[in-house]
Amino acid sequence: MIALITVGIVAWLLYMIQLKVYQKLWNRNLSVKIDFSCREIFEGEQGNLLEVVENRKHLPLAMLKVKFHTDRNLVFDDVDGSRVSDLFYRNDVFQIGGGERITRTLSFTGQKRGYYKIMGIDLVSTELLMTADMAESRGEDSWLYVYPRPFFSEDFWQSLQQLNGEVLTRRHLIEDPFEYRGIREYQPFDTMRSVNWKATAKTGSLKVNQRNYTALQTIRIFFNIDDLGILKKDDAVELCLRICAALSAYFLSQGIRVSLYGNGVDVINNEPVGIEAGAGNGQMDQIYKALARVDTSKAGVNFTESFREKLLYESGGTMTLFVSANAYEDLLTLIGEYQELGKEYVWFYPVWRREKPSLPAWAQPHVRWVDGQGK
Numbered sequence: 480m481i482a483l484i485t486v487g488i489v490a491w492l493l494y495m496i497q498l499k500v501y502q503k504l505w506n507r508n509l510s511v512k513i514d515f516s517c518r519e520i521f522e523g524e525q526g527n528l529l530e531v532v533e534n535r536k537h538l539p540l541a542m543l544k545v546k547f548h549t550d551r552n553l554v555f556d557d558v559d560g561s562r563v564s565d566l567f568y569r570n571d572v573f574q575i576g577g578g579e580r581i582t583r584t585l586s587f588t589g590q591k592r593g594y595y596k597i598m599g600i601d602l603v604s605t606e607l608l609m610t611a612d613m614a615e616s617r618g619e620d621s622w623l624y625v626y627p628r629p630f631f632s633e634d635f636w637q638s639l640q641q642l643n644g645e646v647l648t649r650r651h652l653i654e655d656p657f658e659y660r661g662i663r664e665y666q667p668f669d670t671m672r673s674v675n676w677k678a679t680a681k682t683g684s685l686k687v688n689q690r691n692y693t694a695l696q697t698i699r700i701f702f703n704i705d706d707l708g709i710l711k712k713d714d715a716v717e718l719c720l721r722i723c724a725a726l727s728a729y730f731l732s733q734g735i736r737v738s739l740y741g742n743g744v745d746v747i748n749n750e751p752v753g754i755e756a757g758a759g760n761g762q763m764d765q766i767y768k769a770l771a772r773v774d775t776s777k778a779g780v781n782f783t784e785s786f787r788e789k790l791l792y793e794s795g796g797t798m799t800l801f802v803s804a805n806a807y808e809d810l811l812t813l814i815g816e817y818q819e820l821g822k823e824y825v826w827f828y829p830v831w832r833r834e835k836p837s838l839p840a841w842a843q844p845h846v847r848w849v850d851g852q853g854k
Contacts (some may be wrong), residue, residue, distance in 0.1 A: 480699060486776065487519060489585055490821070494608065495681075496604055497607055497608075497692065498606050498611060500520075500606075500612075501538070501604075501606035501607070501611075501613065502606075502611075502613055502826070503534065504538055505540065505604045505613050506602065506604070506613070506615050507614075507771075508534070508536040509530050509532075509533075509534055509535070509540075509543075509602075510531070510532070510535065511600060511602060512529075512530075512531045512547055513528065513545075513547055513600055513615065513621055513625045515528055515529070515586075515621055515622070516528070518623060519623075519626060519764075520624075520625055520626070520690070521589070521625070521626045521628045522589055522590070522591065522625060522628040523579045523589065523590075523628060524589055525586055525587065525588050525589075526553075526586075526587055526589060526623065527584050527585065527586055527587075528553075528585040528586075528587060529583070529585075530545060530571060530583040530585065531580070531581070531582045532545065532575055532580070532581045532582075532744040533580040533581075534576070534577060536578070536622055537578065538577055539576040540573070540574070540575050540576075540604050541574060541609060542604060542605050542609060543573045543574070543602065543604045544573075544602065544603040544604070545569075545570075545572075545601075545602060546568070546600065546601040546603070547569055547599070547601070548567060548569065549567050549569075549596070549597050550756060551563050551564075551565065551567045552591040552625075553588075553589060553590070553595055553623075554587055554588045554592060555585055555586070556587065557585060557586070561605060569682060571583065577839070578592060582842075589623075589625035589627065592626065592628075592717065592720065592721075593625050593770075593771060593772075594622065594623075594624055594625075594744075594746055594747070594771050594772045595622065595624075595625065596620070596621065596623075597619050597620075597621040597622075598618070599616060599618050599619050600616070600617050600619050601617075601619065602614065602615045605694055606729055609636075619678070621640075623768070624629065624768055624771045624772075624837065625771060626724070626767040626771050627720045627721045627723075627724045627770050627771065628717065628720045629724040629725035629728050630721040630725045630849070631725065632852075634849075634850065635658070635722075635725070635847075635849055638827075639726070640839065643730070646813065648828045654737065662678050662686050662687070662688060663686070663687060664684065664685070665684070665686060665687050666687035670784060671741045674678045674686070674687050674688075675687060675688050689719040692844065695758045696735055696736070696797070696799055697735070697736040697737070698726070698735055698797070698800060699738050699740070699794070699797045699800065700727065700737065700738070700739045700740070700741075700800045700802060701740050701790065701799065701800070701802070702719050702722075702740075702741035702742075702743070702752075702802040703719075703742055703782045703801070704716045704719055704720075704741065704742060704773070704775065704779050705782060705803075705805055705810075713775065714831045715804035715851065716804065717775070718804065718829040719802050719803065719829055720743075722774060722849060723758075723802055724756075724770055726802070726827070727739060727766045728761060728763060731758060731759070731760075731762060733762065734758065735758070736756045736758045736762075737757070737758070737762060738754065738755055738757070739752060739754045739766050740752060740753050740786055740789065742780045742781070742782040742785055742786070742849070743774065743775065743779050744773070744774055744777050744780065745769070745772045745773070745774070746772045747772055748758055749777075751779070751780045751785055752769050752770075754766055754769055754786060767842070781809075782809075782813075783809045783813050787813060790817055791813065791817060791820065794817075794822055798824070798825075799817070799822050799823065799824040799825075800824065800825050800826075801814065801824060801825070801826040801827065802826075802827045802829075803828065804830070806828075806838055811838075811839065811842065814826070814842065815841065815842075816844070818842075822843055825845055825846075825847055826842065826845050826846045827847050827849050828846050828847065828848055828849065828850060829849045829851055830848055835848055
């Protein structure tokens, strides 16, 4: 009997000792990092989320739960241990020894354009006998851009080529033949005198010289996502942003400077989109990020009040493109004022599974209907 009591006391003491040790040391030298393997993907593309757990001490952890949540528009392939409601909740369990490092890769699809973050993680562990839980919350700052997929359809592509021809006609009048900028693929609008025959012979396909210009033509894109109807047209609003991405990518690839303005507010700073004119890959990255961060759950700022002065009085040496799926009275009035100034513009009007709306006769020659059934 005494021996049994002694064994019980020793077992209890050992249990209490290991419990105290784990309560004090379980999270010491324990590194848990959750991060995206890349910072940018396009809508519909796959990405990976990396969970890296490293136990830099000798004390093993028989069970470690790593809990976090992110947006449900990141659709994960493996949903075991997950729950989806307004957010995606993840609960992963690790068993990790002393001095061990474990990396798990979670694949997902970026279902919708946006800017997504993982703000924090919760850790729950236990001692060897798994009778007591110990928890800790940690900050995390992992983020991902899901860029809008640039819109494409045959009709839209033809509109771009026609518009590009008009822009190039004006630009070629001020081309600087003495400043060389590089070599690119031949396009139908290029003249034969611009062909680089040496590069053509080397590559087997037509190459042309790119020249700088004494005054580069600028494309200004203004988008309006106001949706004041009773039935919200979310698809049409997203289509506007995809059209903006396509327009920007196309004209920047032609060496034309592009600026972008819109009344959608930024999810980070709650300001409307305003990107001044620029060129090159850096400008395109900036535009993609701005479009990804447009928060369509919030009402946009008043388009007319925000951009009237810039539109009417800062238009020298530019061509203006409007992207709007609505033709509200104040917007039509503003575009009408712009037209009366004799300024050039094109209005890309998305239509999504509905009939084309009626527009004033003066606006119709400038409108390019964009069918949302494109790719």
